[in-house]
Amino acid sequence: MIKLILIYIIYQSVRMTNDLYEAPIKSVYSKVLSMANLSWIVGLLCLSVPYNVCWSLGNGNFGYDILNTIYFAALGIFLFRFPVVLEKNSESKAKPNKSVDYLNISFHLLIIILLAGLAYFNLSPKLYLLVLCLFSVFYWSFLVLPILKSLSVSKELLIRKALKPSWEFNGIFWITLLIILLFCDLYALLSIESDNTIEFIGSLLNRIATQIVCVLGLLFAFNAIINLTPRYLRLLIYQLFSLIPFLVIADFLLKQYWNQSLLTIINLLTSSGSIDLEKEIAASGIALSLMQLSIIVILTAMLALLVYWLLQWCSRLIKFRINNGFVFTTSLICWLFVVTESGLSHFYKRTEQWQRQYKLYGAHIGFFAPPSGFEKMDISFRDLSSDSNKDDLLNSLEDSPEFIKPDIYVFMIESWRSDSITPEVAPFLSKFKREECQDLGRTYAASNCTPLSWFSMFHSKLAIHWSDSLKKANQSSSYEGAYPMRVLKKLGYEIQVRAVCDLRYRNLGSLNFGNDHVLVDHLSHYTETNNKPEHISEREKLVMGHQREYLDSDPNSPQFHFTALDSPHYNYYWPADFDQLHVDCANDIPVKLNPSKDIVGDVVRRYENAVHWVDYAIEEFVDFLKFKGTYDNSVIIITGDHGEEFQEEGSWFHCSSLNRFQTEVPIIIKWPKWVEDTPSHTNVSHYDIMPSVLDLIGLESKFYDKLAGQSVLLYDDSPREVVLSTVHRGESGIGFCLVGNKRKVKFSFPGPWSTDAPDQLVVSEYSDILDRPFDFRQEIGEMTHADYIRKKFPQSSGRFFERFEKH
Secondary structure (H helix, E strand, O other): OHHHHHHHHHHHHHHHHHHOOOOOHHHHOOOOOOHHHHHHHHHHHHHHHHHHHHOOOOOOOHHHHHHHHHHHHHHHHHHHHHHHHHHHHOHHHOOOOHHHHHHHHHHHHHHHHHHHHHHHOOOOHHHHHHHHHHHHHHHHHHHHHHHHHHOOOOHHHHHHHHHOOEEEOOHHHHHHHHHHHHHHHHHHHHOOOOOOHHHHHHHHHHHHHHHHHHHHHHHHHHHHHHHHOOHHHHHHHHHHHHOHHHHHHHHHHHHHHHOOOHHHHHHHOOOOOOOOHHHHHHHHOOOOOHHHHHHHHHHHHHHHHHHHHHHHHHHHHHOOEEEHHHHHHHHHHHHHHHHHHHHHHHHHOOHHHHHHHHHOOOOOOOOOOOOOOOEEEEEEEOOOOOHHHHHHHHHHOOOOOOOOOOEEEEEEEOOOOHHHOOOOOOHHHHHHHHHHOOOOOOEEOOOOOHHHHHHHHHHOOOHHHHHHHHHHHHHOOOOOOOHHHHHHHHOOOEEEEEEOOOOOHHHHHHHHHOHHHOOOOEEEOOEOOEOOOOOHHHHHHHHHHHHHHHHOOOOOOOEEEEEEEOOOOOOOOOOOOOOOOOOOOOOOOOOOOOOOHHHHHHHHHHHHHHHHHHHHHHHHHHHHHHHHOOOOOEEEEEEEOOOOEEOOOOOEEOOOOOOHHHHEOOEEEEOOOOOOOOOOOOOEEHHHHHHHHHHHHOOOHHHOOOOOOOOOOOOOOOOOOEEEEOOOOOOOOEEEEEEEOOEEEEEEOOOOOOOOOOOEEEEEEEEEOOOOEOOOHHHHOOOOHHHHHHHHOHHHHHHOEEEEEEO
16 A cells, blocks of 8 residues: 555656646646645655664564654654745745756655655665755755745844744643643542652642643644645644543553553553554453454544544634744743752652652653662673573483373463462362462462463563563574473473463464474464354363363373463453352443442452352363373463452552562462472472473483573472563563562663563662562661672572672
8 A cells, every 4th residue: 555655656746747847836736746745745754664664663662663653754744844835935025936846846756766665675774864864955955044044034033923923723622631631640649648748739830830831842743733734634633633632541541440551551562573453452351353443443533533623613712822932931931840840859859759759650851850769780681591502402302211201281370369269269279279289388470461471481481581582483483482392392292282362462372382383282272263152261161171082082192281261361251151159249340440349349259250160170170180090190280370450559450560469379289199298388480380390200400400490399498589570560660570588679670661671670669578668778788789689689689690780
């Protein structure tokens, strides 16, 4: 489509050049593709196309890519359209100049041809930008500077004339936008408990001034772009700006509901390096198809435009007008106030309170900010085991009669909190864990979202390396999957994978089991083209039924079965013919911003119904193994990919925090009967699972001691530590956490949102194991935070980091 548009524009431009010989240019240009329209379209494309087509867009930065595209498009419009508008306005005092017409068309035609070369013929972006820069300088020098020099007024008078003009504007719309922005800021500010009135008033006045500057800046930008946009194309500008209040409201609701900003959620759409809205919608639990969601978006856009025009009609009745002088003066005064207040905040605000307030808002226009944390640290992660080292180990691995190869069954349960294992909610698993499984104490997911947790378990790597590993997998057509799974495959294990979700989502299947699932002997999962039955729990009944049927055939090879069950994922499911635990439960997740305890309780009971169903399903499978006589020689591992928050810290679901509600999951391991006297542990994580399995089989330690995890079959001389990390940092910004010695230290990442492993961490918070703030000041004394953390978390800081020091 873009190619056809570019070709059509080139054709029309050439036709206009030829028509110059026959008639004055104004009489032959079509209304659709006039010089005004052509200059605007070329300006729109000249910088945005190189950004989107030729420049490397970062994975997981989709929201920033959209914003940058808009910024580049606006800059390009000014670059190309302003000279045309200026030349047109000066024509009343001068005769039309045919050479100027030739120059305009030739220059625009040249840029269109270069853009086509960029998009389809791999033209060098550097060459394109060099040509664009040189011709832009020549273009402005030839058109703009002579016109400006010809103006007979002084610079002072020119500035006064520029500030004086007033224009009609949609005052009701822009005042409404200001009210919405101020309401969002006030609501967020009131959510922070504070006993200092002066701090509160200062912050409130800062936000009022900030939002006034933002709204006036948007108003000025809108007026400038509209004036530079031909009449036939202004609908696009009206549409873009009319959506702003709706986007602000959506952002506010998401922050209150899920502790995630709209920008972050849009960024996450490409966190795996590609975008597939079908899979993203399915994974979110939203009961809408892509078509339905697209219709909602289109209707919202139409509604936004209708509301804008309605408010514009009302504003014209009131005769709202504004002038450049008011916009400039008011913005300057408010900006100076914000700068002054933010500077004084160093003296009259408590650092912790200022940090909390500062994190609430996306827009900051002052020069001063609170310290980002207690200390910024330069870090580099240690490559525990390179790919070449793993290949060497696999090549040296030979099967041996001494290896013990029990059947291994791994169940990954969606959104499964540790505290849901109670005699009431999960009677079988509660007893099973207590009587037949190893005591692992407090156990953790490696992250707060599914793709990262699966990656950590199968690869035995920290979740922080998910993005880097995903890039390597995407770049290699011969990628073979997770190293521990490759070891099992070489030892003769038959690997079977069954999931009620789509394993193409965020590359869940290929990253862990290799391209084309090369490691898997049997694969069943549900995609948007193969999603019958649609109900999650009915899929689970089929999946586990097929698993039992296969095992009933008595396969000869040792078995590794991975089964993913999704019933405890929002909206929480169980079969229609299953006796639910709680009849009095919610039918859906409430949309209230501050739900009462009763409303939250209804949702929790619905979640417990789903867990109760999974408990029954796993009990049924365990009973089957006992009936087959294979139970005693089997390994059964049951865990959750992450937890689930029910407003404990003001949010629903997961993917918004590394708090204990979203990261503490059960890890239940039943070893074969011949494994005796297993040690008790605490602080066990997902990445400990595969090293434990390889240790059980009898492999030498060299085959797993370079993995991130440690076998739970080994006795530890020192207490275990856990590393939590995520690309879903939420509004807190916390993306990395060390757990050990009954305390946590939490880190944020400096810079923009990213899925890549950072090279700097900011020490942001110390807490106890229950996420309650911990006062470290007496213990740290004169030490740097880096030294203090190395002392309190010796395993993690020494094992996973090459560099770990104060910036």
